[in-house]
Amino acid sequence: MISAILLALLIGAVPARGATEADSQFTFAVRLMQQGEIKLADEALTEFTRKFSDDRRVADAHYYQALLARQRGDLRAAATHLDQVNNAQYVSPEAVTMLKGQVKLESGNPAAAVAEFEKIDASKLKDVETRATWAYLLGAAYQAADNPTAAAKQFDMASEADSSVRGLALLELGKTRIKLNAPAAAIEALTAAAKSDDLDADAAAEARALSADLAYDLKQYEMAADLYKQIVQQHQASGYFKPALIGLLRALYAAGQDAELIKQYQATRQLLSPDAQGEAIYLVAASHVRMEQYKQGMESLIEYFKRQGKDHEYADEAAYLYAVCFYHTDLTGFERWIAGVEAQIPAMAHAHQIQYLRAQAAAKLDKPEDAIRYLGVVIDDPENPYARRAMLQRAALYEQLGRVDKASDDYALYAQRYGTDPRSADAGRRAIDLAFSAGKFEQVAEQAQAWLMQKDVSAAESAPVRLRLAVSLIKLKRNAGAMAVLDQLLAGEADKAIKSLAHFYRGLLLAANATPPAPGQDDSTRPALEALDQALKGDLPADQRLEGTRIAARLHRMAGRDKQAIDLYEDLRKRQSVDPFDTPTALWVARGLADRGQYESALAWALGMVERKDEKPEALAEAMYLAADSYRQLGKHKEAGEMFRRLIAYSHGFSEQARLGLAQSLAATDQADQALEEYDGLINANTSQVAATALFESALLRRAQADRLEAAGDKSGAEVQRDEARKRLHRVTILYDMPQLGDLPIRSYLALGRLEAAADHRDKARAAFDKVAERQGEAAWNSAGKAEIQLLDGKRGDALFLLRKILKDAADSPAAAYARDRLIQLGETP
Incomplete structure (x- = not known):
C-alpha cells in the first residue's frame, strides 16, 4: 500500500512521447510501471541504464528499480539501486530518502530507518498526502525502535490529515497508546480508525477487536459489548468474528444485560467455536440465575455438564450455580443433596456461599437449631465473606427461640468484631437491650459504657443506651453514677419519651434521699417532686406513670402536704384499684378522704381493704368501720347497717363505734326503737366520743318521741321521754364538756336550752344558751x-x-x- 502511494506520488513528469531513443525507452519503462507490468518495467529500466548510462535519468531509473525490487521483496536489490541514485532528474531527494528509510525499516534496521526519515525536512514536503505518509513511516520506525512516545506523536500527526494513510495511522496510534498504558486514549484512536473509509475490512475488524478488549479490561462493559456486536454484524469473514461472539456474551454478562445475553446466544449459538460453547452455556445459566429464573438456569447447567463434563474451566462455578438453583427450586432436595456432599464442601468453589445457603435452607424449613449450627460454621471461618450477616442472622434466630443470652452475646460480638460496619452500632444497642431484658445489669453497664465511647454516635442515638445504663446502675446500687448518666442524657438531644423516663429515674434517685422537712431546713422532697412532675407531664409509660405518681404522693405525705398526697393516691386508685397499696397507706388515705367528706372515694378505699383476705384483724376492723360509716354518710343505710353488724360480729375493735353507727343508721331509717336499744347500750361506753354521741343522739330521738306522744294525746308519756332526753343532755354537758369532743357539748347545750324553753323553763333555757353564747x-x-x-x-x-x-x-x-x-x-x- 505504501509502495503504491510512493509510486503515485513520486513518478515525475516524463515526456509525452519520446523525442530520442533514450526518451522513448524511459517513457516506455515508466508506462509499464504505471500499468502494473512490474517485470517488463524492470527489464525496460535495466535496458535503459545499460544503453544510456550517461543519461541523467539513470538515477531516476535506479530509484524506480528500487521501488520494484521492494515490491517483490528483494530488499537487498532495492538498497543497491538506491545507492546508485544521485542527482535524479524527476525524483526528489526527499522521495529517495523516504524510500531508503522504508527499505531499512523493512530490513530490520529501525535505527537506521529513523536516521533516514529524520533527514527529511517536513516543510519541504509540498502536499498533505506526502507529509502524512512521511509522518506515518517515521512513526512506524520509532515504533520498531521501541520508542512508543515518539511513535505516538508521529502517528497522531499522520492521522490529522485527510489522507490515504489516516486509517492506518489511527490504528497504529491506538496500538502505540496501548504500549504507553493509555487505554482510554487507545480506544478513542481505534474506534476512529474503524470508522475510517480508507481502512480495509480486516484492519477495521482488528481496530474494533482491540478497542473492545480494552473497553472490557477497563470495565466499560456496555461499550465493549457494542464494539463486539459491530464485529459480529460487520466482519463475519474476519478472523476476529468468532472471538467477538464469545466476547460479546462476556461483555453483556459483565454489564448485567442478562436478557440480551440470552437473546444473542440463541441467535449465534451455532456460530460459536467449539471451545467457546462451554463458556457460552455457563454464561447463559449464570444470567438465568441472576434473573432468578432458577428452573431455566438449572436446565442450562445440566446442558453444560453434559457437553463439558466436570473438568471444564467453569465447572466449579457451574456446580455452585447448580446448588443455587437447587436451593431456590427444591429446598428439601437441596438439603438432602448438601448432606450427601457435606465432606466435599470445603473443597468446593464458593464453599462459603454454599455453607451459607445451607443455613438459609434450614431456616426456611423451620429448623432453627440446624440453621444456628450451620451459621456457626460460617461465622467461625474468618475468611468467609458471609460471616457478618450470618452472625446477625444467628442472633435473630436465638431471639426467635427465646435464648436471649445467646442473642445478646452474638450482637455484642458483632459490634466488637465489626466496629467499622454501619450495622455495628445497631447490633451493640440490641445486645444491650437484650442483656437489660434478661436482667444482666453488670453486663449492660460494661457494654453500654463501651458503646458510648464511639465517636460518631449522636446524642439522640445514644440517649436510649444512656437510659439503659442509668437504670442498670440503679439496679446495681451505683446511684451516683446513675445520676451522672441521667444528667448527661437530659443535657443533650433525646426523644420526649426517653427524656420523660430520665426525669422519672432521676426523681426516683432524689426521692430515695428525701427526708421529712425540719424547721429552718430546705425541703429535700422538692427536687424529687420537680423531676417527677417533669416526667408525669411527658410521654411516660403506664407502669412508670403509676410508680411516679405513687412516689410523688409519698413525698407529699412525708412533707406534711396531706391534701396533695391524698389527691394523688386517689388518682392512682381510680387508675389501678386499691390492691397495690400497703394497708397503713390505704387506711390513711381512706381516713383523710372521709375527714374531707369525700365519702364515695373513702368507701372505695375501705371496701378494697375489706375484700382482702390477708389483712390484720385490727386493720380489717378499721376498714370495715370506714366502709360502713361512708355508706351511712352517703345515705346508704341498708348497706351501712349490714357492714356495722358485720363489724360487731367480727369483734376486733371498733365494736362500740360499730354499734353507734348501727344506731345512727337505724335512726335514719325511722327504726327509733331499735336505734334507742343500741344507743342505750352505749351510754356508758368506754369511749367518751361514743358515749357522748350516744347520749346526745338518743336524747334527740327521745325528744322526737315526746313530740309524737304529745301529738297523740299522751302527755304523761311525752313528759317521761322529755325528762329522759333532758337527763341525757345534762349528762353530756356535765360529763363530756371537753375539747376533744368538738362541738358535741355545744350542740347538747343548744338542744337542752330549746328543750327547757319548750317547757317554759326560761331561766334554765337561758343558762344553757349562755353556755354557748359565752364559749x-x-x-x-x-x-x-x-x-x-x-x-x-x-x-x-x-x-x-x-x-x-x-x-x-x-x-x-x-x-x-x-x-x-x-x-x-x-x-x-x-
Missing part, C-alpha cells in the same frame, strides 16, 4: 347561742339576723348547718 373561740356558735336567747326574749328579727350572719360568715361550718336548720324550723328561707 371562748367559737364565734359562729356564740352567734347561735345569742340567736336562741333573742328568740327566748321574743326578738325574732334579731335572732334571724344572727342566724343569717352565721351562714354568711361561716358557710361551711357545723354552726352554719345548725343555723340553716333553725331558719327552716322558723319558717324562713335560709
Whole structure:
C-alpha cells in the first residue's frame, strides 16, 4: 500500500512521447510501471541504464528499480539501486530518502530507518498526502525502535490529515497508546480508525477487536459489548468474528444485560467455536440465575455438564450455580443433596456461599437449631465473606427461640468484631437491650459504657443506651453514677419519651434521699417532686406513670402536704384499684378522704381493704368501720347497717363505734326503737366520743318521741321521754364538756336550752344558751347561742339576723348547718 502511494506520488513528469531513443525507452519503462507490468518495467529500466548510462535519468531509473525490487521483496536489490541514485532528474531527494528509510525499516534496521526519515525536512514536503505518509513511516520506525512516545506523536500527526494513510495511522496510534498504558486514549484512536473509509475490512475488524478488549479490561462493559456486536454484524469473514461472539456474551454478562445475553446466544449459538460453547452455556445459566429464573438456569447447567463434563474451566462455578438453583427450586432436595456432599464442601468453589445457603435452607424449613449450627460454621471461618450477616442472622434466630443470652452475646460480638460496619452500632444497642431484658445489669453497664465511647454516635442515638445504663446502675446500687448518666442524657438531644423516663429515674434517685422537712431546713422532697412532675407531664409509660405518681404522693405525705398526697393516691386508685397499696397507706388515705367528706372515694378505699383476705384483724376492723360509716354518710343505710353488724360480729375493735353507727343508721331509717336499744347500750361506753354521741343522739330521738306522744294525746308519756332526753343532755354537758369532743357539748347545750324553753323553763333555757353564747373561740356558735336567747326574749328579727350572719360568715361550718336548720324550723328561707 505504501509502495503504491510512493509510486503515485513520486513518478515525475516524463515526456509525452519520446523525442530520442533514450526518451522513448524511459517513457516506455515508466508506462509499464504505471500499468502494473512490474517485470517488463524492470527489464525496460535495466535496458535503459545499460544503453544510456550517461543519461541523467539513470538515477531516476535506479530509484524506480528500487521501488520494484521492494515490491517483490528483494530488499537487498532495492538498497543497491538506491545507492546508485544521485542527482535524479524527476525524483526528489526527499522521495529517495523516504524510500531508503522504508527499505531499512523493512530490513530490520529501525535505527537506521529513523536516521533516514529524520533527514527529511517536513516543510519541504509540498502536499498533505506526502507529509502524512512521511509522518506515518517515521512513526512506524520509532515504533520498531521501541520508542512508543515518539511513535505516538508521529502517528497522531499522520492521522490529522485527510489522507490515504489516516486509517492506518489511527490504528497504529491506538496500538502505540496501548504500549504507553493509555487505554482510554487507545480506544478513542481505534474506534476512529474503524470508522475510517480508507481502512480495509480486516484492519477495521482488528481496530474494533482491540478497542473492545480494552473497553472490557477497563470495565466499560456496555461499550465493549457494542464494539463486539459491530464485529459480529460487520466482519463475519474476519478472523476476529468468532472471538467477538464469545466476547460479546462476556461483555453483556459483565454489564448485567442478562436478557440480551440470552437473546444473542440463541441467535449465534451455532456460530460459536467449539471451545467457546462451554463458556457460552455457563454464561447463559449464570444470567438465568441472576434473573432468578432458577428452573431455566438449572436446565442450562445440566446442558453444560453434559457437553463439558466436570473438568471444564467453569465447572466449579457451574456446580455452585447448580446448588443455587437447587436451593431456590427444591429446598428439601437441596438439603438432602448438601448432606450427601457435606465432606466435599470445603473443597468446593464458593464453599462459603454454599455453607451459607445451607443455613438459609434450614431456616426456611423451620429448623432453627440446624440453621444456628450451620451459621456457626460460617461465622467461625474468618475468611468467609458471609460471616457478618450470618452472625446477625444467628442472633435473630436465638431471639426467635427465646435464648436471649445467646442473642445478646452474638450482637455484642458483632459490634466488637465489626466496629467499622454501619450495622455495628445497631447490633451493640440490641445486645444491650437484650442483656437489660434478661436482667444482666453488670453486663449492660460494661457494654453500654463501651458503646458510648464511639465517636460518631449522636446524642439522640445514644440517649436510649444512656437510659439503659442509668437504670442498670440503679439496679446495681451505683446511684451516683446513675445520676451522672441521667444528667448527661437530659443535657443533650433525646426523644420526649426517653427524656420523660430520665426525669422519672432521676426523681426516683432524689426521692430515695428525701427526708421529712425540719424547721429552718430546705425541703429535700422538692427536687424529687420537680423531676417527677417533669416526667408525669411527658410521654411516660403506664407502669412508670403509676410508680411516679405513687412516689410523688409519698413525698407529699412525708412533707406534711396531706391534701396533695391524698389527691394523688386517689388518682392512682381510680387508675389501678386499691390492691397495690400497703394497708397503713390505704387506711390513711381512706381516713383523710372521709375527714374531707369525700365519702364515695373513702368507701372505695375501705371496701378494697375489706375484700382482702390477708389483712390484720385490727386493720380489717378499721376498714370495715370506714366502709360502713361512708355508706351511712352517703345515705346508704341498708348497706351501712349490714357492714356495722358485720363489724360487731367480727369483734376486733371498733365494736362500740360499730354499734353507734348501727344506731345512727337505724335512726335514719325511722327504726327509733331499735336505734334507742343500741344507743342505750352505749351510754356508758368506754369511749367518751361514743358515749357522748350516744347520749346526745338518743336524747334527740327521745325528744322526737315526746313530740309524737304529745301529738297523740299522751302527755304523761311525752313528759317521761322529755325528762329522759333532758337527763341525757345534762349528762353530756356535765360529763363530756371537753375539747376533744368538738362541738358535741355545744350542740347538747343548744338542744337542752330549746328543750327547757319548750317547757317554759326560761331561766334554765337561758343558762344553757349562755353556755354557748359565752364559749371562748367559737364565734359562729356564740352567734347561735345569742340567736336562741333573742328568740327566748321574743326578738325574732334579731335572732334571724344572727342566724343569717352565721351562714354568711361561716358557710361551711357545723354552726352554719345548725343555723340553716333553725331558719327552716322558723319558717324562713335560709
